[in-house]
Amino acid sequence: MTSVEPLTREELLELASLDAFGLLDDFEAKLFTRSFHVAPATVQDEVLRMQAEVAGDLRLLPGEMPDPALRERVLKAVAAAIARGDEKLAPLARIGRRRRHDDNSEDRFGLNRSGLFWRAASFVMAGASLIMAYFLAIGYQSSTELARAAIYADAKKLEVLLKPPNKTFLLDDSVKVNLNSVDETVTCEGALYLNERTRQVLIVVDDLPRTEGREYVLQVQRKSGGTEPLQAFAGLGGFDGIRVDDLAADLFAAEVTWQIAELATGAVLLTSAGT
Amino acid sequence: MSQQDWELMDRVASGSEDAVAELYDRFGSLVYKVARQLLPTRAEAEDAVQEVFVRLWQTADRYDPRRAKLVTWVMLIARRHLIDRLRRNAVRGTATSFRADTMGEEGGRRPEHKTQEDERNHSLLQRIAELPELQRVVIERAYLQGYTLREVSEQLESPLGTVKSALSRGLVRLRERAKADWAI
DSSP states (O other): OOOOOOOOHHHHHHHHHHHHTTOSOHHHHHHHHHHHHHSOHHHHHHHHHHHHHHHTOGGGSOOOOOOTHHHHHHHHHHHHHHHHOSTTSOHHHHHHHTOOSOOTTBOTTOOBGGGHHHHHOOOBOTTOOOEEESSGGGOHHHHHHHHHHHHTTOHHHHHHHOOTTHHIIIIIIOEEEEEEESSTTSOOEEEEEEETTTTEEEEEEEOOOOOTTOEEEEEEEETTSOEEEEEEEEOOSSEEEEEEOOOOTHHHHSOEEEEEEETTTOOEEEEOTTO | OHHHHHHHHHHHHTTOHHHHHHHHHHHHHHHHHHHHHHSSSHHHHHHHHHHHHHHHHHHGGGOOTTTOOHHHHHHHHHHHHHHHHHHHTTOHHHHHHHHHHHHTTTTTSSOOOOOSTTHHHHHHHHHHHTSOHHHHHHIIIIIITOOOHHHHHHHHTOOHHHHHHHHHHHHHHHHHHHHHHHHO
Protein backbone atom coordinates (compact mmCIF):
# COMPACT_ATOMS: atom_id res chain seq x y z
CA MET A 1 0.00 0.00 0.00
CA THR A 2 1.49 3.33 -1.02
CA SER A 3 0.86 6.51 0.89
CA VAL A 4 1.72 10.19 0.67
CA GLU A 5 2.38 11.83 4.01
CA PRO A 6 -0.53 14.07 5.00
CA LEU A 7 0.15 17.78 5.24
CA THR A 8 0.99 19.17 8.64
CA ARG A 9 -1.19 21.72 10.43
CA GLU A 10 1.11 24.53 9.29
CA GLU A 11 1.00 23.34 5.68
CA LEU A 12 -2.77 23.02 5.81
CA LEU A 13 -3.10 26.55 7.10
CA GLU A 14 -0.66 27.88 4.53
CA LEU A 15 -2.62 26.30 1.69
CA ALA A 16 -6.09 26.90 3.13
CA SER A 17 -6.68 30.13 1.24
CA LEU A 18 -5.35 28.68 -2.01
CA ASP A 19 -7.72 25.75 -1.63
CA ALA A 20 -10.63 28.07 -0.90
CA PHE A 21 -9.93 30.03 -4.08
CA GLY A 22 -9.55 26.89 -6.17
CA LEU A 23 -5.92 27.73 -6.86
CA LEU A 24 -4.45 24.32 -6.09
CA ASP A 25 -3.98 21.89 -8.91
CA ASP A 26 -5.80 18.58 -8.92
CA PHE A 27 -3.13 16.58 -7.11
CA GLU A 28 -2.56 19.21 -4.47
CA ALA A 29 -6.26 19.76 -3.94
CA LYS A 30 -6.70 16.07 -3.30
CA LEU A 31 -3.72 15.96 -0.98
CA PHE A 32 -5.15 18.94 0.87
CA THR A 33 -8.56 17.24 1.18
CA ARG A 34 -6.97 13.98 2.27
CA SER A 35 -4.86 15.74 4.87
CA PHE A 36 -7.82 17.76 6.07
CA HIS A 37 -9.84 14.60 6.65
CA VAL A 38 -7.14 12.98 8.74
CA ALA A 39 -6.31 16.11 10.70
CA PRO A 40 -7.50 16.53 14.29
CA ALA A 41 -10.90 18.18 14.68
CA THR A 42 -9.35 21.34 16.10
CA VAL A 43 -7.18 21.78 13.02
CA GLN A 44 -10.16 21.09 10.76
CA ASP A 45 -12.08 23.81 12.56
CA GLU A 46 -9.15 26.18 12.15
CA VAL A 47 -8.98 25.48 8.41
CA LEU A 48 -12.73 25.82 7.93
CA ARG A 49 -12.74 29.10 9.79
CA MET A 50 -9.78 30.51 7.92
CA GLN A 51 -11.18 29.50 4.53
CA ALA A 52 -14.55 31.05 5.30
CA GLU A 53 -12.87 34.29 6.37
CA VAL A 54 -10.81 34.43 3.20
CA ALA A 55 -13.65 33.42 0.89
CA GLY A 56 -16.05 35.96 2.33
CA ASP A 57 -13.56 38.80 2.64
CA LEU A 58 -15.05 41.60 0.59
CA ARG A 59 -12.02 43.79 1.12
CA LEU A 60 -10.18 41.96 -1.63
CA LEU A 61 -13.04 42.45 -4.07
CA PRO A 62 -14.31 45.38 -6.09
CA GLY A 63 -16.83 47.61 -4.37
CA GLU A 64 -19.22 47.56 -7.28
CA MET A 65 -22.64 46.18 -6.37
CA PRO A 66 -24.81 44.13 -8.73
CA ASP A 67 -27.76 45.68 -10.46
CA PRO A 68 -30.89 44.86 -8.39
CA ALA A 69 -32.46 43.44 -11.57
CA LEU A 70 -29.79 40.76 -11.66
CA ARG A 71 -31.54 38.87 -8.87
CA GLU A 72 -34.57 38.26 -11.03
CA ARG A 73 -32.43 37.23 -13.98
CA VAL A 74 -30.52 34.75 -11.87
CA LEU A 75 -33.67 33.22 -10.42
CA LYS A 76 -35.15 32.91 -13.89
CA ALA A 77 -31.99 31.33 -15.25
CA VAL A 78 -31.94 28.71 -12.50
CA ALA A 79 -35.66 28.05 -12.84
CA ALA A 80 -35.21 27.62 -16.59
CA ALA A 81 -32.34 25.20 -16.05
CA ILE A 82 -34.46 23.20 -13.64
CA ALA A 83 -37.38 23.21 -16.05
CA ARG A 84 -35.20 22.14 -18.96
CA GLY A 85 -34.51 18.99 -17.09
CA ASP A 86 -31.50 16.79 -17.24
CA GLU A 87 -30.24 16.97 -20.76
CA LYS A 88 -27.74 19.76 -20.30
CA LEU A 89 -26.43 18.66 -16.94
CA ALA A 90 -23.28 16.78 -16.32
CA PRO A 91 -23.89 13.19 -15.23
CA LEU A 92 -22.91 13.85 -11.64
CA ALA A 93 -25.19 16.82 -11.36
CA ARG A 94 -28.03 14.83 -12.88
CA ILE A 95 -27.70 12.17 -10.25
CA GLY A 96 -28.35 14.57 -7.43
CA ARG A 97 -31.39 16.23 -8.87
CA ARG A 98 -33.95 13.68 -7.90
CA ARG A 99 -32.98 13.40 -4.29
CA ARG A 100 -35.95 13.77 -2.04
CA HIS A 101 -35.53 16.31 0.70
CA ASP A 102 -38.73 15.52 2.55
CA ASP A 103 -37.36 12.44 4.22
CA ASN A 104 -37.13 13.35 7.89
CA SER A 105 -35.20 10.26 8.75
CA GLU A 106 -32.11 11.69 7.08
CA ASP A 107 -29.56 12.91 9.52
CA ARG A 108 -27.49 16.06 9.13
CA PHE A 109 -25.26 14.55 6.50
CA GLY A 110 -27.99 12.82 4.59
CA LEU A 111 -27.46 9.31 5.86
CA ASN A 112 -30.84 7.66 5.81
CA ARG A 113 -30.47 5.13 8.57
CA SER A 114 -33.67 3.29 7.83
CA GLY A 115 -32.59 2.86 4.24
CA LEU A 116 -29.14 1.51 4.86
CA PHE A 117 -29.91 -2.11 4.44
CA TRP A 118 -32.11 -1.93 1.39
CA ARG A 119 -29.46 0.19 -0.21
CA ALA A 120 -26.83 -2.36 0.59
CA ALA A 121 -28.94 -5.21 -0.72
CA SER A 122 -28.25 -4.47 -4.35
CA PHE A 123 -28.61 -7.04 -7.05
CA VAL A 124 -25.88 -9.26 -8.24
CA MET A 125 -24.32 -9.20 -11.67
CA ALA A 126 -21.76 -11.32 -13.44
CA GLY A 127 -18.58 -11.89 -11.48
CA ALA A 128 -19.92 -11.31 -8.00
CA SER A 129 -22.10 -13.33 -5.73
CA LEU A 130 -22.31 -11.36 -2.53
CA ILE A 131 -22.34 -7.75 -1.55
CA MET A 132 -22.30 -6.36 1.95
CA ALA A 133 -22.28 -2.95 3.48
CA TYR A 134 -18.88 -3.18 4.99
CA PHE A 135 -18.83 -0.40 7.50
CA LEU A 136 -22.42 -0.11 8.54
CA ALA A 137 -22.18 -2.19 11.67
CA ILE A 138 -19.71 0.08 13.39
CA GLY A 139 -21.75 3.28 13.39
CA TYR A 140 -21.78 6.17 10.99
CA GLN A 141 -19.12 8.33 12.60
CA SER A 142 -16.63 5.53 12.90
CA SER A 143 -17.41 4.23 9.44
CA THR A 144 -16.82 7.65 7.98
CA GLU A 145 -13.51 7.98 9.73
CA LEU A 146 -12.54 4.49 8.69
CA ALA A 147 -13.56 4.92 5.08
CA ARG A 148 -11.60 8.15 4.83
CA ALA A 149 -8.57 6.44 6.25
CA ALA A 150 -9.05 3.67 3.69
CA ILE A 151 -9.29 6.04 0.75
CA TYR A 152 -6.34 8.07 1.84
CA ALA A 153 -4.29 5.03 2.81
CA ASP A 154 -3.75 6.28 6.31
CA ALA A 155 -2.10 3.12 7.57
CA LYS A 156 -1.70 4.37 11.13
CA LYS A 157 -5.37 5.15 11.49
CA LEU A 158 -6.42 1.91 9.83
CA GLU A 159 -4.21 0.03 12.24
CA VAL A 160 -6.08 1.62 15.14
CA LEU A 161 -9.59 1.49 13.77
CA LEU A 162 -9.71 -1.91 12.15
CA LYS A 163 -10.14 -5.23 13.83
CA PRO A 164 -9.18 -8.61 12.44
CA PRO A 165 -9.98 -9.94 9.92
CA ASN A 166 -10.63 -6.56 8.30
CA LYS A 167 -7.22 -5.29 9.32
CA THR A 168 -5.57 -8.20 7.59
CA PHE A 169 -7.80 -7.73 4.55
CA LEU A 170 -6.90 -4.10 4.01
CA LEU A 171 -3.40 -3.82 5.36
CA ASP A 172 -1.81 -7.10 4.52
CA ASP A 173 -3.64 -8.91 1.78
CA SER A 174 -4.91 -6.22 -0.53
CA VAL A 175 -3.60 -4.00 -3.25
CA LYS A 176 -5.06 -0.51 -3.25
CA VAL A 177 -6.21 0.97 -6.52
CA ASN A 178 -7.08 4.66 -6.53
CA LEU A 179 -10.21 5.85 -8.28
CA ASN A 180 -10.32 9.42 -9.48
CA SER A 181 -13.22 11.45 -10.71
CA VAL A 182 -13.43 11.85 -14.47
CA ASP A 183 -14.89 15.30 -13.91
CA GLU A 184 -12.30 17.58 -12.37
CA THR A 185 -14.90 20.00 -11.12
CA VAL A 186 -16.16 17.51 -8.57
CA THR A 187 -14.29 16.03 -5.67
CA CYS A 188 -15.74 12.54 -5.74
CA GLU A 189 -13.02 9.94 -5.32
CA GLY A 190 -12.55 6.47 -4.05
CA ALA A 191 -10.41 3.40 -3.84
CA LEU A 192 -10.62 -0.31 -4.38
CA TYR A 193 -8.87 -2.83 -2.20
CA LEU A 194 -8.23 -5.89 -4.34
CA ASN A 195 -7.65 -9.10 -2.50
CA GLU A 196 -6.48 -11.71 -4.95
CA ARG A 197 -6.26 -14.48 -2.40
CA THR A 198 -9.89 -14.26 -1.35
CA ARG A 199 -11.03 -12.93 -4.75
CA GLN A 200 -12.75 -10.01 -3.09
CA VAL A 201 -12.75 -6.30 -3.71
CA LEU A 202 -13.73 -3.64 -1.23
CA ILE A 203 -15.16 -0.48 -2.80
CA VAL A 204 -14.65 2.66 -0.75
CA VAL A 205 -16.14 5.78 -2.24
CA ASP A 206 -16.04 9.33 -1.02
CA ASP A 207 -19.18 11.26 -1.71
CA LEU A 208 -20.99 9.47 -4.48
CA PRO A 209 -24.15 11.51 -5.01
CA ARG A 210 -26.94 9.97 -3.00
CA THR A 211 -30.30 9.58 -4.57
CA GLU A 212 -33.16 7.33 -3.69
CA GLY A 213 -33.06 4.36 -6.00
CA ARG A 214 -30.03 5.59 -7.93
CA GLU A 215 -27.57 2.84 -8.54
CA TYR A 216 -23.99 2.59 -9.62
CA VAL A 217 -21.99 -0.23 -11.07
CA LEU A 218 -18.46 -1.41 -10.49
CA GLN A 219 -17.08 -2.48 -13.84
CA VAL A 220 -13.82 -3.30 -15.52
CA GLN A 221 -12.70 -2.20 -18.91
CA ARG A 222 -10.47 -4.74 -20.62
CA LYS A 223 -7.50 -3.74 -22.69
CA SER A 224 -9.50 -4.81 -25.74
CA GLY A 225 -11.95 -2.04 -24.87
CA GLY A 226 -14.82 -4.23 -23.73
CA THR A 227 -16.52 -3.33 -20.48
CA GLU A 228 -17.63 -5.96 -18.02
CA PRO A 229 -20.07 -5.04 -15.23
CA LEU A 230 -19.29 -6.68 -11.90
CA GLN A 231 -21.60 -5.35 -9.26
CA ALA A 232 -24.37 -2.84 -8.96
CA PHE A 233 -24.83 -0.94 -5.73
CA ALA A 234 -26.73 2.02 -4.39
CA GLY A 235 -24.91 5.13 -3.27
CA LEU A 236 -25.07 5.69 0.44
CA GLY A 237 -23.75 9.22 0.32
CA GLY A 238 -20.68 10.37 2.17
CA PHE A 239 -18.27 7.50 2.45
CA ASP A 240 -19.45 4.17 1.14
CA GLY A 241 -17.83 0.87 1.83
CA ILE A 242 -19.04 -2.18 -0.04
CA ARG A 243 -17.34 -5.51 -0.45
CA VAL A 244 -17.84 -7.71 -3.49
CA ASP A 245 -16.99 -11.38 -3.27
CA ASP A 246 -16.25 -14.16 -5.73
CA LEU A 247 -14.67 -12.13 -8.43
CA ALA A 248 -13.26 -13.99 -11.41
CA ALA A 249 -9.64 -14.87 -10.72
CA ASP A 250 -8.38 -13.55 -14.04
CA LEU A 251 -9.39 -10.00 -13.11
CA PHE A 252 -6.53 -9.78 -10.66
CA ALA A 253 -3.93 -10.74 -13.21
CA ALA A 254 -5.37 -8.98 -16.24
CA GLU A 255 -4.60 -5.42 -17.25
CA VAL A 256 -7.93 -3.80 -16.65
CA THR A 257 -9.20 -0.36 -15.83
CA TRP A 258 -11.56 -0.29 -12.90
CA GLN A 259 -14.51 2.04 -13.16
CA ILE A 260 -17.56 3.11 -11.23
CA ALA A 261 -20.35 4.19 -13.52
CA GLU A 262 -23.91 5.34 -13.21
CA LEU A 263 -25.97 2.22 -13.82
CA ALA A 264 -28.80 3.84 -15.72
CA THR A 265 -26.74 5.83 -18.20
CA GLY A 266 -23.40 4.07 -18.18
CA ALA A 267 -21.66 7.39 -17.54
CA VAL A 268 -18.31 6.69 -15.90
CA LEU A 269 -17.82 8.66 -12.70
CA LEU A 270 -14.62 7.23 -11.27
CA THR A 271 -11.78 5.48 -12.98
CA SER A 272 -8.48 3.90 -12.09
CA ALA A 273 -7.03 5.10 -15.40
CA GLY A 274 -4.20 7.52 -14.87
CA THR A 275 -3.96 6.97 -11.14
CA MET B 1 -24.99 27.43 10.79
CA SER B 2 -23.74 24.36 8.95
CA GLN B 3 -26.96 22.48 9.70
CA GLN B 4 -28.98 25.33 8.18
CA ASP B 5 -26.51 25.60 5.32
CA TRP B 6 -26.82 21.91 4.57
CA GLU B 7 -30.60 22.17 4.66
CA LEU B 8 -30.51 25.19 2.37
CA MET B 9 -28.38 23.37 -0.17
CA ASP B 10 -30.59 20.32 0.15
CA ARG B 11 -33.55 22.49 -0.82
CA VAL B 12 -31.57 24.11 -3.63
CA ALA B 13 -30.69 20.65 -4.94
CA SER B 14 -34.34 19.72 -5.02
CA GLY B 15 -35.12 22.80 -7.10
CA SER B 16 -36.84 24.98 -4.52
CA GLU B 17 -37.14 28.50 -5.93
CA ASP B 18 -37.29 29.97 -2.43
CA ALA B 19 -34.05 28.28 -1.55
CA VAL B 20 -32.34 29.56 -4.70
CA ALA B 21 -33.59 33.04 -3.84
CA GLU B 22 -32.22 32.71 -0.32
CA LEU B 23 -28.90 31.54 -1.70
CA TYR B 24 -28.77 34.53 -4.03
CA ASP B 25 -29.67 36.93 -1.24
CA ARG B 26 -26.82 35.61 0.84
CA PHE B 27 -24.17 35.28 -1.83
CA GLY B 28 -25.31 37.17 -4.92
CA SER B 29 -23.20 40.22 -4.18
CA LEU B 30 -20.16 38.15 -3.36
CA VAL B 31 -20.41 36.15 -6.57
CA TYR B 32 -20.95 39.30 -8.59
CA LYS B 33 -17.92 40.97 -7.06
CA VAL B 34 -15.74 37.96 -7.80
CA ALA B 35 -17.07 37.92 -11.36
CA ARG B 36 -16.42 41.62 -11.69
CA GLN B 37 -12.91 41.17 -10.43
CA LEU B 38 -12.11 38.54 -13.02
CA LEU B 39 -14.14 39.59 -16.04
CA PRO B 40 -13.62 42.79 -17.97
CA THR B 41 -17.18 44.02 -18.38
CA ARG B 42 -20.27 44.34 -16.24
CA ALA B 43 -22.32 42.47 -18.84
CA GLU B 44 -19.96 39.51 -18.81
CA ALA B 45 -19.97 39.49 -15.03
CA GLU B 46 -23.77 39.43 -14.93
CA ASP B 47 -23.94 36.56 -17.41
CA ALA B 48 -21.37 34.70 -15.37
CA VAL B 49 -23.32 35.20 -12.15
CA GLN B 50 -26.32 33.52 -13.74
CA GLU B 51 -24.17 30.61 -14.84
CA VAL B 52 -22.59 30.30 -11.41
CA PHE B 53 -25.97 30.03 -9.72
CA VAL B 54 -27.08 27.37 -12.19
CA ARG B 55 -23.85 25.57 -11.37
CA LEU B 56 -24.54 25.96 -7.65
CA TRP B 57 -27.92 24.31 -8.20
CA GLN B 58 -26.31 21.51 -10.21
CA THR B 59 -23.72 20.81 -7.54
CA ALA B 60 -25.85 21.56 -4.47
CA ASP B 61 -26.17 17.98 -3.38
CA ARG B 62 -22.40 17.69 -3.24
CA TYR B 63 -22.08 20.34 -0.56
CA ASP B 64 -20.57 18.86 2.57
CA PRO B 65 -20.57 21.14 5.63
CA ARG B 66 -17.86 19.01 7.20
CA ARG B 67 -15.47 19.99 4.43
CA ALA B 68 -16.30 23.65 3.90
CA LYS B 69 -18.48 26.43 5.17
CA LEU B 70 -21.07 27.44 2.63
CA VAL B 71 -19.35 30.72 1.78
CA THR B 72 -16.19 28.79 0.93
CA TRP B 73 -18.12 26.34 -1.23
CA VAL B 74 -19.85 29.15 -3.10
CA MET B 75 -16.55 30.94 -3.65
CA LEU B 76 -14.92 27.75 -4.90
CA ILE B 77 -17.69 26.96 -7.37
CA ALA B 78 -17.79 30.57 -8.51
CA ARG B 79 -14.06 30.93 -9.04
CA ARG B 80 -13.76 27.59 -10.80
CA HIS B 81 -16.56 28.51 -13.14
CA LEU B 82 -15.15 31.96 -13.79
CA ILE B 83 -11.68 30.62 -14.47
CA ASP B 84 -13.18 28.04 -16.85
CA ARG B 85 -15.02 30.85 -18.55
CA LEU B 86 -11.85 32.89 -18.83
CA ARG B 87 -10.08 29.96 -20.40
CA ARG B 88 -12.97 29.00 -22.64
CA ASN B 89 -13.37 32.43 -24.05
CA ALA B 90 -9.67 33.06 -24.17
CA VAL B 91 -10.20 36.46 -22.65
CA ARG B 92 -7.07 36.45 -20.61
CA GLY B 93 -5.64 39.12 -22.89
CA THR B 94 -8.66 41.26 -22.27
CA ALA B 95 -8.41 40.77 -18.54
CA THR B 96 -4.76 41.69 -18.64
CA SER B 97 -5.52 44.79 -20.67
CA PHE B 98 -8.18 45.79 -18.20
CA ARG B 99 -5.72 45.42 -15.38
CA ALA B 100 -2.99 47.26 -17.19
CA ASP B 101 -5.46 49.98 -17.99
CA THR B 102 -6.59 50.41 -14.44
CA MET B 103 -3.12 50.14 -12.95
CA GLY B 104 -1.61 53.04 -14.79
CA GLU B 105 1.74 53.38 -16.47
CA GLU B 106 3.94 52.62 -13.53
CA GLY B 107 2.80 49.12 -12.91
CA GLY B 108 -0.06 50.18 -10.73
CA ARG B 109 1.89 52.32 -8.33
CA ARG B 110 -0.21 55.30 -9.17
CA PRO B 111 -3.64 54.01 -10.14
CA GLU B 112 -6.04 56.51 -11.56
CA HIS B 113 -9.46 56.23 -10.10
CA LYS B 114 -11.80 56.27 -13.03
CA THR B 115 -15.02 55.93 -11.11
CA GLN B 116 -16.10 55.74 -7.54
CA GLU B 117 -17.33 52.19 -8.17
CA ASP B 118 -13.86 51.01 -9.12
CA GLU B 119 -12.23 52.41 -6.03
CA ARG B 120 -12.11 49.13 -4.16
CA ASN B 121 -10.61 47.35 -7.12
CA HIS B 122 -8.04 50.08 -7.53
CA SER B 123 -7.14 49.74 -3.88
CA LEU B 124 -6.56 46.05 -4.39
CA LEU B 125 -4.47 46.62 -7.48
CA GLN B 126 -2.48 49.26 -5.68
CA ARG B 127 -1.84 46.92 -2.79
CA ILE B 128 -0.82 44.20 -5.20
CA ALA B 129 1.58 46.57 -6.88
CA GLU B 130 3.24 47.23 -3.54
CA LEU B 131 3.98 43.57 -2.91
CA PRO B 132 7.41 42.07 -3.49
CA GLU B 133 7.94 41.28 -7.17
CA LEU B 134 7.36 37.55 -7.07
CA GLN B 135 4.27 37.79 -4.89
CA ARG B 136 2.88 40.51 -7.15
CA VAL B 137 3.38 38.56 -10.36
CA VAL B 138 2.06 35.31 -8.92
CA ILE B 139 -1.06 36.98 -7.54
CA GLU B 140 -1.74 38.77 -10.80
CA ARG B 141 -1.39 35.63 -12.85
CA ALA B 142 -2.94 33.01 -10.59
CA TYR B 143 -5.48 34.93 -8.52
CA LEU B 144 -6.60 37.49 -11.09
CA GLN B 145 -5.93 35.90 -14.45
CA GLY B 146 -6.69 32.27 -13.70
CA TYR B 147 -3.41 30.63 -14.60
CA THR B 148 -2.69 27.47 -12.68
CA LEU B 149 0.21 27.50 -10.28
CA ARG B 150 1.98 25.05 -12.53
CA GLU B 151 1.59 27.38 -15.49
CA VAL B 152 2.88 30.31 -13.46
CA SER B 153 5.77 28.20 -12.27
CA GLU B 154 6.68 27.40 -15.88
CA GLN B 155 6.23 30.99 -17.04
CA LEU B 156 8.51 32.30 -14.31
CA GLU B 157 10.84 29.30 -14.39
CA SER B 158 10.44 29.14 -10.63
CA PRO B 159 9.91 26.00 -8.56
CA LEU B 160 6.25 25.21 -7.92
CA GLY B 161 6.77 25.31 -4.15
CA THR B 162 8.21 28.81 -4.38
CA VAL B 163 5.27 30.00 -6.46
CA LYS B 164 2.83 28.43 -4.04
CA SER B 165 4.46 30.04 -1.02
CA ALA B 166 4.62 33.41 -2.77
CA LEU B 167 0.93 33.25 -3.56
CA SER B 168 -0.02 32.20 -0.07
CA ARG B 169 2.12 34.86 1.58
CA GLY B 170 1.00 37.49 -0.89
CA LEU B 171 -2.65 36.80 -0.17
CA VAL B 172 -2.03 36.98 3.57
CA ARG B 173 -0.21 40.27 3.15
CA LEU B 174 -2.95 41.67 0.93
CA ARG B 175 -5.59 40.82 3.49
CA GLU B 176 -3.56 42.34 6.30
CA ARG B 177 -3.14 45.56 4.35
CA ALA B 178 -6.79 45.63 3.39
CA LYS B 179 -7.72 45.11 7.01
CA ALA B 180 -5.47 47.97 8.10
CA ASP B 181 -6.87 50.28 5.42
CA TRP B 182 -10.42 49.49 6.45
CA ALA B 183 -9.59 50.15 10.07
CA ILE B 184 -8.46 53.70 9.27
